[in-house]
Amino acid sequence: MAVSDPAVTLAGVRLRNPIVTASGCFGSGPEMARFLDLGRIGAVVCKTVTLEPRAGIMPPRGAETPAGMLNAIGLQNAGVERFRARDLPWLAGRGVPAIASVGGHSVGDYVACAERLDGARGLVAIELNLSCPNLEDRGFMFALSAGGTAQVTQAVRRVVRVPLLCKLSPDVTDLVEIAGAAVRGGADGLSLINTTLGMAIDTRTLRPKLSTGTGGLSGPAIRPIAVRCVWQVHRAFPAVPIVGIGGVETAEDALEMIVAGATAVGVGTASFSNPRAAQDVAEGLERLLSERGIPGPDAVRGRVEVQG
Numbered sequence: 097m098a099v100s101d102p103a104v105t106l107a108g109v110r111l112r113n114p115i116v117t118a119s120g121c122f123g124s125g126p127e128m129a130r131f132l133d134l135g136r137i138g139a140v141v142c143k144t145v146t147l148e149p150r151a152g153i154m155p156p157r158g159a160e161t162p163a164g165m166l167n168a169i170g171l172q173n174a175g176v177e178r179f180r181a182r183d184l185p186w187l188a189g190r191g192v193p194a195i196a197s198v199g200g201h202s203v204g205d206y207v208a209c210a211e212r213l214d215g216a217r218g219l220v221a222i223e224l225n226l227s228c229p230n231l232e233d234r235g236f237m238f239a240l241s242a243g244g245t246a247q248v249t250q251a252v253r254r255v256v257r258v259p260l261l262c263k264l265s266p267d268v269t270d271l272v273e274i275a276g277a278a279v280r281g282g283a284d285g286l287s288l289i290n291t292t293l294g295m296a297i298d299t300r301t302l303r304p305k306l307s308t309g310t311g312g313l314s315g316p317a318i319r320p321i322a323v324r325c326v327w328q329v330h331r332a333f334p335a336v337p338i339v340g341i342g343g344v345e346t347a348e349d350a351l352e353m354i355v356a357g358a359t360a361v362g363v364g365t366a367s368f369s370n371p372r373a374a375q376d377v378a379e380g381l382e383r384l385l386s387e388r389g390i391p392g393p394d395a396v397r398g399r400v401e402v403q404g
């Protein structure tokens with residue numbers, strides 16, 4: 097059995113394998129290092145940071161659902177300065193490629209936050225979490241409009257040199273249009289998908305299970321949505337690298353994302369029940385590729401054959 101080479105290049109960044117952590121499900125690395133070998137995954141995508149520290153929203157912030165979970169955390173984080181001073185050097189010291197996730201409520205928030213991170217040691221890319229409410233546009237998420245997506249992307253692109261990934265929402269009529277706005281705005285790659293909006297209600301108390309009413313649905317329940325989004329966007333922009341995210345729990349799931357068109361694959365909710373999930377998927381994928389005689393992820397990327 098020939099041994100496969102799992103390495104991939106994501107937006108110019110060489111990763112030892114395609115498996116990365118999904119933002120918000122893995123802290124910034126130090127929290128998880130006792131559960132798994134960070135050197136066995138491609139990169140750590142850190143929890144979204146904002147310019148100022150944020151406390152997040154009132155509990156309850158999570159609820160289990162069939163084949164997934166709902167969450168509404170509200171971007172709780174210690175702020176970009178702390179992230180730059182504490183978490184990035186920690187990851188750099190261990191040789192773990194770090195992808196920072198940046199959020200904000202205005203274009204200026206994103207720009208200021210990204211500027212503070214650009215050039216930091218160990219930082220290989222910035223992911224723009226565009227699923228944040230734009231307080232300059234009635235609180236609508238940036239990722240829900242081509243205009244909002246283009247504005248943030250262009251503004252950040254002007255001030256940073258590090259590769260930029262735009263993380264998009266599946267909750268739109270035409271994802272290809274939004275993806276196009278991100279690419280034209282200067283994104284080097286796309287992360288697909290963030291959670292999809294859901295709701296669960298406790299019928300005894302007549303209250304929603306999350307304090308905010310609605311929240312983001314994640315886990316295996318959304319995997320077919322994520323695969324569809326990756327496939328649609330890869331077909332429209334075959335040269336644009338995609339991080340496929342949504343319900344990945346096994347090596348087979350990761351391979352499905354790659355065959356749909358993903359260059360890298362994020363593991364999120366699976367880390368809550370199995371903190372070693374990202375490493376397990378990475379090692380399983382290496383085995384799976386070798387067993388099937390596939391030389392590496394590049395050989396099968398986007399190779400799904402759709403009739404008609």
Ligand SMILES: Cc1cc2nc3c(=O)[nH]c(=O)nc-3n(C[C@H](O)[C@H](O)[C@H](O)COP(=O)(O)O)c2cc1C
Nearest residue numbers: 118119120144167225289290314315342343364365
């Ligand atoms: C508890 C929780 C917190 C999350 N926080 C973030 C975040 O801070 N930034 C972000 O871009 N996505 C965040 N996400 C979305 C995930 O990164 C991922 O896109 C989504 O959950 C789908 O992948 P999964 O099904 O593997 O979890 C969060 C998801 C969960 C479940």
